Amino acid sequence: LAKTTQPISMDSYEGQEVNITCSHNNIATNDYITWYQQFPSQGPRFIIQGYKTKVTNEVASLFIPADRKSSTLSLPRVSLSDTAVYYCLVGDPDRDDKIIFGKGTRLHILP
Amino acid sequence: DAGVIQSPRHEVTEMGQEVTLRCKPISGHDYLFWYRQTMMRGLELLIYFNNNVPIDDSGMPEDRFSAKMPNASFSTLKIQPSEPRDSAVYFCASSEGQGDTGELFFGEGSRLTVL
Numbered sequence: 001l002a003k004t005t006q007p008i009s010m011d012s013y014e015g016q017e018v019n020i021t022c023s024h025n026n027i028a029t030n031d032y033i034t035w036y037q038q039f040p041s042q043g044p045r046f047i048i049q050g051y052k053t054k055v056t057n058e059v060a061s062l063f064i065p066a067d068r069k070s071s072t073l074s075l076p077r078v079s080l081s082d083t084a085v086y087y088c089l090v091g092d093p094d095r096d097d098k099i100i101f102g103k104g105t106r107l108h109i110l111p
Numbered sequence: 112d113a114g115v116i117q118s119p120r121h122e123v124t125e126m127g128q129e130v131t132l133r134c135k136p137i138s139g140h141d142y143l144f145w146y147r148q149t150m151m152r153g154l155e156l157l158i159y160f161n162n163n164v165p166i167d168d169s170g171m172p173e174d175r176f177s178a179k180m181p182n183a184s185f186s187t188l189k190i191q192p193s194e195p196r197d198s199a200v201y202f203c204a205s206s207e208g209q210g211d212t213g214e215l216f217f218g219e220g221s222r223l224t225v226l
Contacts, residue, residue: 032212032213034212034213034214036215041220042217042219042220043115043202043204043217043218043219043220044154044202044215044217045216045217046212046214046215046216049212049214087154091213093212093213096213097142097159097161097166097167098156098159098167099144099156099159099206099213099215100156101146101153101154101156102153103153104153104154
């Protein structure tokens with residue numbers, strides 16, 4: 001499983017776009033990049049997954065450069081309710097049963 | 112589907128007592144995971160099952176911890192005897208398994224306090 005590095009915490013304001021970058025220098029050819037979001041007093045929930053370039057859904061966008069050694073989760077126009085911990089995970093869904101979470105990035109949205 | 116169901120949501124017990132946490136995974140999911148979360152250690156994988164068989168229990172902290180999955184719709188995590196340092200939120204999660212995105216679906220957690 002590739003090791004990931006992401007900021008411990010970030011602050012932003014309502015209405016801003018927030019970008020959280022994750023480094024994964026040892027990503028393998030078959031690895032995908034997955035992000036989870038965890039609200040206080042809840043379990044993590046899957047928000048987005050990608051392999052390369054850009055993926056967008058109703059919650060977020062995921063930008064992955066050509067070398068795939070990093071990825072950026074982008075949250076458009078955040079609100080107070082986006083305050084959560086965001087986890088970046090890297091692994092091969094076809095091979096890696098064991099899913100390990102790092103410390104994540106604690107995002108705090110200010111009014 | 113109702114999602115992953117865990118019980119109890121909250122448990123307060125005294126040191127030395129036996130604690131049993133329960134989990135019902137999403138129907139059709141082949142994998143079941145038990146995690147423990149604390150402020151100090153974050154989200155730790157304790158054990159996971161594939162088709163009811165324990166695959167990796169290397170995260171189980173001590174022999175006081177045991178987990179079973181007698182059938183595809185039920186799993187338990189037992190702590191006997193419990194200690195104050197076992198206080199944490201315990202999450203159960205399930206996934207469809209290999210070949211899909213590997214997305215984990217978490218329950219709401221069981222908050223354990225050992226006095």
